[in-house]
Amino acid sequence: MENTEKTLTGAQILMTVLQEEGVDTIFGFPGGAVIDIYDELDRTPIRHILTRHEQAAVHAADGYARASGKVGVCLVTSGPGATNTVTGIASAYMDSIPLVVVTGQVPTSLIGNDAFQEVDIVGITRPCTKHNYLVKRTDDLSKVLKEAFHIARSGRPGPVLVDIPKDVAKGKAVYSRMDATQMKSYNPTYHPNMRQLEKVISLIQEAKRPMIFAGGGVILSKASAELTAFARKTQMPVTTSLMGMGAFPGTDSLCLGMLGMHGTYRANMATSACDLLIGVGVRFDDRVTGKTDAFASQAKIVHIDIDPTSIRKNVLVTLPLVGDCKITLQELNRMIERIDFGNIAEQRRDWLSQIAQWKETGALDYDQTTIIKPQYVVETLYRLTQGKAIITTEVGQNQMWAAQYYHFDEPDHFITSGGLGVMGFGLPAAIGAQIAQPEHLVVDIAGDGSIQMNIQEMATIRQYGLPVKIVILNNRYLGMVRQWQELFYDKRYSCTDMESAPDFVKLAEAYGALGLKATTPEEVESVLREGLAAPGAAIMDFWVDRQECVYPMVPAGAPITEMLLV
Amino acid sequence: MTESKHVITMLVDNQPGVLARVVGLFSGRGFNIESLCVAETTSPEVSRITLVTTADPLVMEQIIKQLRKLINVIKVRDMDKSKAVQREMALICVRTKPEHRAEVLRIVDIFRGKIVDTGSEHYIIEVTGDEGKLTAIINLLKPIGIKKIARTGTVALFREPK
Numbered sequence: 001m002e003n004t005e006k007t008l009t010g011a012q013i014l015m016t017v018l019q020e021e022g023v024d025t026i027f028g029f030p031g032g033a034v035i036d037i038y039d040e041l042d043r044t045p046i047r048h049i050l051t052r053h054e055q056a057a058v059h060a061a062d063g064y065a066r067a068s069g070k071v072g073v074c075l076v077t078s079g080p081g082a083t084n085t086v087t088g089i090a091s092a093y094m095d096s097i098p099l100v101v102v103t104g105q106v107p108t109s110l111i112g113n114d115a116f117q118e119v120d121i122v123g124i125t126r127p128c129t130k131h132n133y134l135v136k137r138t139d140d141l142s143k144v145l146k147e148a149f150h151i152a153r154s155g156r157p158g159p160v161l162v163d164i165p166k167d168v169a170k171g172k173a174v175y176s177r178m179d180a181t182q183m184k185s186y187n188p189t190y191h192p193n194m195r196q197l198e199k200v201i202s203l204i205q206e207a208k209r210p211m212i213f214a215g216g217g218v219i220l221s222k223a224s225a226e227l228t229a230f231a232r233k234t235q236m237p238v239t240t241s242l243m244g245m246g247a248f249p250g251t252d253s254l255c256l257g258m259l260g261m262h263g264t265y266r267a268n269m270a271t272s273a274c275d276l277l278i279g280v281g282v283r284f285d286d287r288v289t290g291k292t293d294a295f296a297s298q299a300k301i302v303h304i305d306i307d308p309t310s311i312r313k314n315v316l317v318t319l320p321l322v323g324d325c326k327i328t329l330q331e332l333n334r335m336i337e338r339i340d341f342g343n344i345a346e347q348r349r350d351w352l353s354q355i356a357q358w359k360e361t362g363a364l365d366y367d368q369t370t371i372i373k374p375q376y377v378v379e380t381l382y383r384l385t386q387g388k389a390i391i392t393t394e395v396g397q398n399q400m401w402a403a404q405y406y407h408f409d410e411p412d413h414f415i416t417s418g419g420l421g422v423m424g425f426g427l428p429a430a431i432g433a434q435i436a437q438p439e440h441l442v443v444d445i446a447g448d449g450s451i452q453m454n455i456q457e458m459a460t461i462r463q464y465g466l467p468v469k470i471v472i473l474n475n476r477y478l479g480m481v482r483q484w485q486e487l488f489y490d491k492r493y494s495c496t497d498m499e500s501a502p503d504f505v506k507l508a509e510a511y512g513a514l515g516l517k518a519t520t521p522e523e524v525e526s527v528l529r530e531g532l533a534a535p536g537a538a539i540m541d542f543w544v545d546r547q548e549c550v551y552p553m554v555p556a557g558a559p560i561t562e563m564l565l566v
Numbered sequence: 567m568t569e570s571k572h573v574i575t576m577l578v579d580n581q582p583g584v585l586a587r588v589v590g591l592f593s594g595r596g597f598n599i600e601s602l603c604v605a606e607t608t609s610p611e612v613s614r615i616t617l618v619t620t621a622d623p624l625v626m627e628q629i630i631k632q633l634r635k636l637i638n639v640i641k642v643r644d645m646d647k648s649k650a651v652q653r654e655m656a657l658i659c660v661r662t663k664p665e666h667r668a669e670v671l672r673i674v675d676i677f678r679g680k681i682v683d684t685g686s687e688h689y690i691i692e693v694t695g696d697e698g699k700l701t702a703i704i705n706l707l708k709p710i711g712i713k714k715i716a717r718t719g720t721v722a723l724f725r726e727p728k
Contacts, residue, residue, distance in 0.1 A: 123583075126583075126590050151637065185640040186637050309631040312627060
């Protein structure tokens with residue numbers, strides 16, 4: 001496969017580029033338009049994970065990308081295979097996860113004729129991919145694939161879709177290896193403007209109540225160590241977005257926990273009282289800011305992000321800094337090395353003691369009764385796994401309780417569909433994470449509603465013998481919607497009662513997994529211990545308090561200081 | 567914040583689907599397009615898109631940034647009116663009874679237009695100018711009777727240094 005030119009089929013070119021790009025695992029589902037590619041795949045060492053649904057293939061590739069730090073790759077057929085990927089692609093796009101999704105397409109001669117299993121997937125995914133391609137000639141394929149990987153992983157990462165018609169996969173072209181990809185209209189800015197950086201330093205020196213707001217960008221650019229050093233040196237407390245969980249050690253005394261709608265009391269209060277807010281790799285999503293006019297209204301805001309469109313989109317900032325989080329933090333750390341902050345602990349004493357006070361008055365809490373509280377399940381899971389598990393979540397209450405009660409000291413350990421909020425994400429994402437980290441404990445914290453959205457993936461777990469653990473916080477409700485109905489819709493529980501859920505223990509057994517159930521608080525720990533200790537996959541079904549709500553809660557559109565606290 | 571009109575000019579890869587990316591960006595993010603012009607440049611690989619939009623300064627900033635983020639967009643500029651030449655062309659088909667012909671010809675002459683098609687009951691007029699000029703001639707011709715009209719939308723180029 002060296003630099004010599006050779007004639008290859010499109011399918012062979014695809015396999016060659018995948019291997020050049022270091023891809024050893026892909027997720028997918030075969031079909032008519034990709035038979036030629038699958039035929040070729042069978043002759044390579046690339047491992048293919050056959051999910052039971054194309055949506056799950058994309059979520060699995062997403063989980064794989066996050067847990068491995070590599071680009072996740074999917075392969076699906078045309079038409080319904082392609083449309084089934086859309087939710088997964090849109091989720092990866094919102095969360096900036098690098099994916100290359102290869103879809104089959106009907107032969108070029110049939111495109112536009114409404115052929116069997118034809119769909120304009122490039123048109124459909126245009127607004128939810130970082131970029132996409134329809135490859136019309138085998139000659140173009142290698143260049144397009146190289147660009148696809150380059151775009152997916154560089155700058156602000158994201159999903160790239162490559163649509164390959166059947167005749168392009170079968171056709172032949174001369175292939176020669178290209179290593180560098182040059183694109184005249186795509187050049188992300190990695191290095192921040194130095195003059196702007198100097199201004200950050202003086203803002204820090206002037207500030208009395210500074211803090212950091214860290215997001216997924218810190219994790220994506222692998223800047224956790226730099227962020228931690230920066231925060232500790234300057235003694236600035238750190239709050240994170242949902243996507244930023246683990247970017248800063250969750251058990252560090254400077255850690256304020258999550259910010260926003262279900263953020264901690266101290267994070268929301270501190271953000272509203274601070275006089276300097278340094279946002280790093282965040283996009284000030286509406287679930288974080290609440291009412292934007294009231295958000296950090298006393299603060300000068302510094303916004304560090306590699307994507308210029310994130311800056312000044314939702315909140316006005318004092319100082320924009322376009323650049324890679326890691327490089328920017330490295331530069332800042334270098335600059336603060338040379339600065340004498342004096343007695344920093346003394347300078348921060350009032351601010352940090354104010355925060356400590358908020359921590360005490362607004363601590364996360366719940367009543368322990370004779371019914372299992374979902375928070376208790378997550379807390380016990382945290383204790384038993386010593387905070388070391390890779391946690392994936394579904395979406396809704398389960399996701400928020402996971403974020404609140406499991407503390408992440410390391411990045412890439414909390415894998416959730418943050419931006420798009422996809423129910424059914426956690427189980428396939430756990431598959432991807434487990435494949436990326438075979439030795440690691442991977443737990444999907446789920447609700448009884450969302451687990452059923454991709455429950456078929458239990459078959460994938462069985463096929464590949466994956467020891468994924470599933471914790472269902474089963475309240476027989478679509479809990480987060482029910483919570484909104486309770487609080488804001490006069491308790492009219494329209495269409496949220498999920499009374500007729502399956503027997504998850506039997507369901508687990510049907511898929512060859514261990515099924516366990518707990519209905520009293522006394523059983524929680526023993527069920528968790530048994531499930532976690534089992535050699536294979538396990539579903540642990542916890543019948544929790546049906547009425548439990550996630551608190552604190554900021555009503556949508558309200559200032560984040562207006563929290564409902566239990 | 568006050569909204570104002572902007573002419574955006576951009577160079578893009580001359581490939582299928584690029585216009586759809588630009589237009590889809592506007593519709594998907596709730597930006598508006600008042601007029602749109604696309605044609606090849608001297609390089610067959612590059613097209614120029616000229617687009618007119620009305621937006622407040624913050625939205626305008628987003629429009630420009632979002633356009634720059636598109637992979638196929640090579641260069642984007644928000645055109646300052648004073649530093650650019652802006653033109654639009656209109657073809658206007660006017661109903662011409664014999665008693666109106668002289669007046670129509672006079673109007674065409676004032677606006678330095680051309681009659682490019684004639685018939686027993688119509689003229690087609692070609693006229694070029696900035697938006698204000700086109701609006702003016704259209705207003706003058708309206709009472710006489712406009713049958714059909716086709717406008718190109720604005721195209722623009724920055725002036726070169728003198």
